[in-house]
Amino acid sequence: MxxxxxxxxxxxxxxxxxxxxxxxxxxxxANWPVRKVLLRIVGTALILGSAGLWILPGSSVMPETALMKLGVSVFFFLVGLALLMVHHEHNQxxxxxxxxxxxxxxxxxxxxxxxxxxxxxxxxxxxxxxxxxxxxxxxxxxxxxxxxxxxxxxxxxxxxxxxxxxxxxxxx
CATH class of the missing domain: 2.30.29.30 (Pleckstrin-homology domain (PH domain)/Phosphotyrosine-binding domain (PTB))
Structure with missing residues (x-):
């Protein structure tokens, strides 16, 4: 045995x-590091631009344009945030x-x-x-x-x- x-x-x-x-x-x-950097730059610019619409001197605060300015700034902020999160390391x-x-x-x-x-x-x-x-x-x-x-x-x-x-x- x-x-x-x-x-x-x-x-x-x-x-x-x-x-x-x-x-x-x-x-x-990430597949394309250049695309990743470019999307981060554009996303950051859009987020800063959404705040810049309200801070820039000479921007009128007329009631007719305030609603349109609010819509554009929210759109810029959301698109910029989406571009920053596209190639985030948690999504890989x-x-x-x-x-x-x-x-x-x-x-x-x-x-x-x-x-x-x-x-x-x-x-x-x-x-x-x-x-x-x-x-x-x-x-x-x-x-x-x-x-x-x-x-x-x-x-x-x-x-x-x-x-x-x-x-x-x-x-x-």
Whole structure:
């Protein structure tokens, strides 16, 4: 009986322990940083312009134009606020790397602010992964880019390399 148990133990697949591989969550980077900066500048200008309509010297406070001025300033304020919040970091999805289930999940916050899974892929269904100094690119089986994620620290890069080692082809 002990010989059978030793045989089974030799052939058993070693599951990763939680101490060795910790689940990682990475937030996606904004796609176009220039567009993000431009929208923030325009949003700030619209918010300041909404207040400037009432502060500027020479603006008449006639009863006929006061209602129109109020409507324009509220419109400027709301549009400016919307432009500032378009690429806010809380609106970006998160990529969650789970070493126990051996899968990557993309989580997006729903209308109530709760994370909701929008993509789930097993490590064995990934084509390859490429690490650079600041980014990690996951490729699909056909060679197309599945996702590009920013890597902030060398510790995160090392943890991802150990998780994806052998499960997806790691290119440099």
């Amino acid at each position: 002990t010989a059978v148990r030793q045989d089974v133990m030799k052939n058993a697949v070693a599951l990763p322990s939680f101490e060795e591989s910790v689940p990682l969550t990475i937030t996606f980077a 999805p998160d990529a969650y790397f789970d070493p126990i289930r051996r899968e990557v999940r993309v989580l997006q916050k729903n209308a109530r602010g709760r994370p909701q899974t929008v993509l789930r892929r097993g490590y064995d269904s990934l084509g390859s992964v490429k690490f650079s100094d600041c980014f990690m690119e996951l490729y699909d089986m056909d060679g197309s880019v599945l996702m590009r994620l920013p890597i902030e620290t060398p510790e995160i890069r090392h943890a991802l390399r150990t998780q994806l080692n052998g499960l997806a082809h790691s290119a440099a």
